[in-house]
Amino acid sequence: MIWEIDDHAPEIEGLDKNGRPDPAYAASLGLIPAGRGARVAAALLEWALAVVIALPAILTVTPILMDAALGGFDTEELFARADLIWIIVAVAASQGLMIAYIVVQLVLHGRKGVTLGKAVCGIRSINVRTLERPGFWRGAVVRYLVACASFLIPVIGPALVVALSPLFDIERRGRGWLDLAAGTWFIDARRGLNPYDQKRMRIARKRVKTPEHEEKAPLPSLATPVDRDAPAAYVPSARESGGVIGAHRGGTATASGPQQEEPAAAAVVSAVPPSLATGAPAPTFAPPAAAAPAPAVQAPVAAPVAPAPVASFAPPAAPSPAPVAPAPAMQAPAAAPAPATPAPAPQPSTPTPTPAPAQSPAPAGTRAVLILDTGQRIEVRGTTLFGRAPAAAAGEGEAQLVRVADDTRSVSKTHLAVMPARRGVFAVDRASTNGSAIIRNGAETPLVAGHPAELQIGDTVRFGDRTLTVEWV
Structure with a gap:
């Protein structure tokens, strides 16, 4: 059995198959190399500040060094000078401020990837492999020692190491000899992505690692609500709800609506007398219902469903039996039924408003x-x-x-x-x-x-x- 031991080594993104930093990956994140002009300007600004800090020591020590170079230096005369105490104070103050300045620069460069000149010019320094902070020892201290060693050759050394070496970068990323020794890379944080903005860097890495796929509209729900006017779970963006299986149209009758309402409408019609359902006048047999023979009155009760029995009631009304001979009794009710059967009575019970919503057009979209x-x-x-x-x-x-x-x-x-x-x-x-x-x-x-x-x-x-x-x- 082979056991695999996890050494908890961090996975570094943006390396090629040979383990070297991939410039294309950094470019896809939005990192832009700092220009040579900005880098030189940042270096000149930092050196100018260092000269200002060392200016008291330079003004006091330079005459002494000139005398020593010309052969007129006398140690006893130096210790006998009245301003010797001020010379010592100026040199000590300048050295103390210079040490503090250098330490602050190294700490800021190693921890935050920024120094005074880089902050003014919008430059950030990062580790070229991890694209994170460069680190204190290699990213800051080693870089500083190499820069100090370049001053052994007064003018040519700094010009070659700082200004000209980035021109020979085969990766076209502007990395000079100082960057190769320290493993650093200067980024333009103004025109490109700031590598120390953790949120933006996390989003950029996620976008490169997981490319954005084509977004598709979610399909509508196939569940049909019981109530036609219930709010829909999903509103299609470019199709009518009638063209989607299971979708409903609020306020309109569906295919199953009229079938469910027909039994109720039939029940209402069956409860209405045939005379009212057909709209035929009923004054001719309303009085005989009390005095006519039993077979003639029970016939309409036995078949109330269809309007056909209305024709069967007319013949019995003509041949009246002998006991019902007086004509005044038949003529008196003829005038009475007119107020008893008003014309608008059958309209409230007619179930015609049901299909009306289906004929009304759907409301237009709200702007x-x-x-x-x-x-x-x-x-x-x-x-x-x-x-x-x-x-x-x-x-x-x-x-x-x-x-x-x-x-x-x-x-x-x-x-x-x-x-x-x-x-x-x-x-x-x-x-x-x-x-x-x-x-x-x-x-x-x-x-x-x-x-x-x-x-x-x-x-x-x-x-x-x-x-x-x-x-x-």
Whole structure:
């Protein structure tokens, strides 16, 4: 059995198959090498400050050194000078300040990758392999010792090591002999990504390690709500709900609606007398219902479902029996039924309003105006996509694409979708890296990727580091 022992060695990203730093990986992160002009300017600024710190010692020691060089130096005369104490104080102060200056420069360079000159010129120093801080001993101390050794040749040494050696870099990254000895690399933090911004570096590494795939719109839910007017779980962006299996259309009758309502309508019709259901006048046999023979009165009760029995009641009314001979009794009720059977009586019980919603057209999509944090106003008439390089997914049809400039890359390529629907305007996060949220009344509610959230007047939608405000029209 072979046991594998984990030595907890950190995995370094951005190395080629030979273990050397890959310039293409650093370029994909957004790291830009510092220019030669900025590097020389930073070095000159630091040297100028060092000269200012050493100026008291230079002014006091230079005449003594000149006398010694010309052969007129006398030790007894030096100790007999009245200003000897001031010479010692000036030299000691300059040396103390110079030591403090050098130590601070080394610590800042090793821990933060920045010195006084680099901070002014917008330069950051990083380890060329790990793209992190260079380290104190190799990145700062070794570099300082090599720079001091270059001064052994007064003018040619510093010019060759500091100014000219970056020109011979075969990788075209501006790394000189000092960088090769210390394993460092100078980055322009103003024009490119700041390597000490941990959040931006983490996002950049994640984006390079896991490329952004083509975002597709989530499919609608196949579950049909019981109530037709219930809120939909998903609002399609470019298709009607009638064209999706299981989707419903609020306020309209579906294919199963009339079939479910027919039994109820039949029950209402069966409870209405045949005379009212057919609209035929009933004054001719309303009085005979009390005095007519039993077979003639029971016939309409036995068959109340169909309107056909109305014709069977007319013949018995003509041949009246002998006991019912007086004509005044038949004529008196003829005038009475007119007020007893008003014409609008059958209309309240007719179940005709049921198919009316199906004939009414669907309401048009609600319009809104979105105001970006830059002041740009976007009118929403259909699906509107926001991002650095937005693109509509397959099946979404035509969409309004709004490019959002974001140098920090906190906004994904297709970050946010705003869609008008029957019930208002909805925002959908398109599985972005930094997510989206709705800020309403001071409370921030994160958006779940792929799930629409209704927007209201005055809402602020945050996507990445950018925001927009909702304003109805």
